[in-house]
Amino acid sequence: MEYTQLGRTGLKVGRLVLGTMNFGPQTTEADSHTIMDAALDAGVNFFDTANAYGWGENKGRTEEIIGSWFAGGGDRRDKVVLGTKVYADMTADGNPWPNHDRLSALNIRRSVDASLRRLGTDRIDIYQFHHIDRNTPVEEIWQAVDTLIQQGKILYAGSSNFPGWKIAQTNEIARQRGSYGLVSEQCLYNLFERRAEMEVIPAAREYGLGVIPWSPLHGGLLGGVLKKEAQGGRRGAGMAAERLAAPGVRDQIQSYETLLDKHGLAPGEVALAWLLTRPGVTGPIVGPRTAEQLAGALRALELELSEELLASLDEIFPGTGPSPEAFAW
Incomplete structure (x- = not known):
């Protein structure tokens, strides 16, 4: 496993990030533990979660599963770089009182303590x-974050789903x-969805943030x-089905799959390997439901994509390009 530095921190992380959003809702606790064991054995040492994972009445369940694995x-805990998130309404009835969601100082402090209890760390x-x-x-x-850092409850702060201007504003105020400022950004970024290349990734690179793409297979x-x-004989489900129904998308995906079939390559593995070639990317988040899916994701680390293949992928999924060049007449 190749390791890289996470943004401007001293943390060394593998080139894939284990996303745990399926632990609980779709993957049992025992199977989740098996996946985490396999990930760590393979050198995947950055585990990403959120206080809301588990969803609905089971919000927080995913953090509890990670906590039971640590126990x-x-x-195990010392071998893992652990990331979780704050923002969601965590009240049981989904009807928050003021300051029980989002990023008020009060909710940040409450949420950290609750996550630490569930995670057992x-x-x-x-x-x-x-x-x-x-x-x-x-x-x-930042006042709340600085206090938590001083208390030793967190080491660094990162962002997720931030536009480029918000990354800049947040770090300039830091x-x-x-204050130390943001050290990472999780953004929607993959071959099909490349708008992050215009503003988000340039901002992250300018401020020394590690980029952690989510939904690498869209x-x-x-x-x-x-x-x-x-x-x-089954049609795609969920987001894939919705995207395939959009004009031109089915033909685009057919071109993608036909290209990779000629090269004898698996589409999912190529999509992950492509992200690993992108400037500024620390590692994409993979969210396996099974150990077999994790093994497939790990194979992407062994792929070396030729310049010819990368150029062909750009033809099928042209990027928007960074600003201001992308807006040139």
């Missing part, structure tokens, strides 16, 4: 803002306060959906 011993390595909060001053957010669209449909 198994073997220095004394610290969160990367505490991430799941979304922007337009109603809370950035100064207030600089004014003498909800299964890039995972060989048409071939699976033909073999199993």
